[in-house]
Amino acid sequence: MDSVKESIKELGYIPVSEESKDIDYVAEIKRLKKEKNAVILAHYYQEPAIQDLADYVGDSLGLSYKAAETDADVIVFAGVHFMAETAKILNPTKKVILPDLNAGCSLADSCSAEDLATFKKKYPDHIVITYVNTSAEVKAISDLCCTSSNAKKIVDSVPLDQPIIFAPDRNLGAWIQKVTGRDMVLWDGACIVHEAFSMDKLLAVHKEHPKAKIIAHPESEAHLLKIAEYVGSTSGLINYVKENPANEFIVATEVGILHEMQKEVPNKILIPAPAKENNTCACSECAYMKMNTLQKLYSCMKHELPEVHVDEAIQKKALLPIQRMLEIS
Numbered sequence: 107m108d109s110v111k112e113s114i115k116e117l118g119y120i121p122v123s124e125e126s127k128d129i130d131y132v133a134e135i136k137r138l139k140k141e142k143n144a145v146i147l148a149h150y151y152q153e154p155a156i157q158d159l160a161d162y163v164g165d166s167l168g169l170s171y172k173a174a175e176t177d178a179d180v181i182v183f184a185g186v187h188f189m190a191e192t193a194k195i196l197n198p199t200k201k202v203i204l205p206d207l208n209a210g211c212s213l214a215d216s217c218s219a220e221d222l223a224t225f226k227k228k229y230p231d232h233i234v235i236t237y238v239n240t241s242a243e244v245k246a247i248s249d250l251c252c253t254s255s256n257a258k259k260i261v262d263s264v265p266l267d268q269p270i271i272f273a274p275d276r277n278l279g280a281w282i283q284k285v286t287g288r289d290m291v292l293w294d295g296a297c298i299v300h301e302a303f304s305m306d307k308l309l310a311v312h313k314e315h316p317k318a319k320i321i322a323h324p325e326s327e328a329h330l331l332k333i334a335e336y337v338g339s340t341s342g343l344i345n346y347v348k349e350n351p352a353n354e355f356i357v358a359t360e361v362g363i364l365h366e367m368q369k370e371v372p373n374k375i376l377i378p379a380p381a382k383e384n385n386t387c388a389c390s391e392c393a394y395m396k397m398n399t400l401q402k403l404y405s406c407m408k409h410e411l412p413e414v415h416v417d418e419a420i421q422k423k424a425l426l427p428i429q430r431m432l433e434i435s
Contacts, residue, residue, distance in 0.1 A: 114216035114412045118207040119397075120405035135349030136160055138407040146403075147193065150340050151183040151362035152396040156184045156403060163366055165340035166192075166238045167253040167435065173197060174432060182407055183414070186380055190213045190414040191242045195424045202414045205402035209394045211239050213325075217274035219243035225271070232269040236427070240274060241298070242416045246423035250268060251431040254324055254339035257282050277301070281324040281331060299360050300325035302390040307380035308333075311356060314335035318377060321346055323368070326358050330379075334358065338411050347361040347371050360396050361389040 112206040113120050136159070139146060148160035149171050158165045160174045168190065172195035173181060181202045183190035188211055190204040217236075222244055226234060237257070244249060245331065252260040261282050264270060270288065272279040274295030283290055300323055306332070314320060321343050322334040331337050336346045339362055347355050348370050357364065359378035368376055378389035416424070 109300045110296070110409050110411060114207065118412070119205060119402050120403055120409055120411060124400040126401075126404075128207070128360075129404065130402045132159060135400070135404055135407060138404070139182075140403055142180050142407065142410070143178055144180035144182050144407060145172075145176050146182045146184060147172055147176075147189075147361075149189065149395065150344075150366055150393050151360040152184050152367040152398060153362070153396060153400075155291040155400050156398060157175065157362075157365055159400075159403075160428055162186060165253065165255060167255040167339070168341060169193075170238065170253070170428065170432065171195070176200075180407075182384065182403070184398050184403060185209070186211050186214075186392075187240055187414070188241060191416055192238060192245075192428065194414050194416045195242060195245070195421050195428060198416070198421050200381065201410060203406050203410055204412055204414050205406040207412045209397040210435060211394060212298040213237070213239040213275055213295055214244075217244055217293055219247055222273060223247055225273075225293070229269065232264065232271045232291060234271045234273065236265075236273050237251075237275050237278060238428075239432075240418050242424045245427055246420045248424075248427045248429075251427040253431075255341060256276060256435045257324075260431060261286050261288055261435055264288075269385075273326055277327055277331075278324045280328055281337065282390055297325045299390050299392045300358075301327055302381045302383065303327070303330055303358055303379050304382040305329060307382075308356065308358070311377060311380055315354050315356065315375075315377060317352070318375070319350065319352045320356045320379075322358035322379070323360075330358060342369055343367070347376070359390075360392050360395065361387060362392070362395060 120157040146160045186209045194202040235250045266369030270290040272290045279292040319335045321336040353374040381390045
């Protein structure tokens with residue numbers, strides 16, 4: 107066990123030993139889940155094999171609900187660090203584990219609690235609404251949390267005469283400003299995955315597929331959202347594709363969503379919006395989300411490590427804006 111803890115300290119995850127490389131990871135993960143009364147919560151951006159093993163696959167709002175209501179002893183979070191932290195905030199007495207502690211978030215990194223506290227002092231009469239893509243420390247100094255699924259509802263719940271700071275995603279904030287008509291002070295942060303789309307390439311793809319509907323996540327840049335026929339959260343995009351009679355869609359969000367989306371609409375054509383970078387998938391991938399692998403998931407469940415901890419004082423403060431969010435939603 108000491109060597110395992112050393113590996114986590116050094117690498118952020120537990121490497122698979124030579125003798126474990128021939129293991130049937132799917133079968134072993136299923137066995138460990140039952141043996142340990144564990145629940146696997148996975149985000150839509152995880153690799154397909156992990157999504158297929160999960161007890162629940164969802165977006166940030168859905169995952170928050172599932173984390174709040176689970177009766178499992180161990181919560182295995184196949185996602186990124188802030189998501190596992192949120193699960194721990196909602197379940198302080200349960201064990202929450204994450205396959206790779208390095209699975210972070212560029213958006214969360216763009217807003218530290220120290221910087222936000224300083225920013226708040228400039229606007230003392232404003233309340234603070236923060237996206238769930240933030241650290242526990244940031245949530246602890248927020249008044250409300252939101253996800254892309256419920257951001258409009260959360261903002262609409264605030265009295266019209268109450269000024270708002272919205273952090274950290276400037277693109278989501280600008281979109282919510284547009285649909286609500288509220289004048290908010292926006293933090294200047296962004297998700298590198300959702301700002302990676304190439305308009306030139308996207309228009310070229312649309313020219314090849316003129317009947318395809320462009321749909322986009324609101325973390326995308328404003329010029330892309332202007333040409334999208336539908337803008338919505340991860341789960342919203344899936345529902346739109348299911349309900350819309352069109353047969354072709356160009357999807358502007360992290361490519362991992364296509365796995366679950368294709369299950370829902372097996373006969374429709376789904377095209378990932380092209381990225382500026384010339385990568386292997388010609389799409390936008392979150393490198394942090396893809397840090398979790400079947401091997402790491404297996405090792406994580408076997409040793410119940412790495413474990414995610416949140417300071418008790420921070421946990422109690424961060425719980426309040428999350429609970430307010432869930433109550434409003």
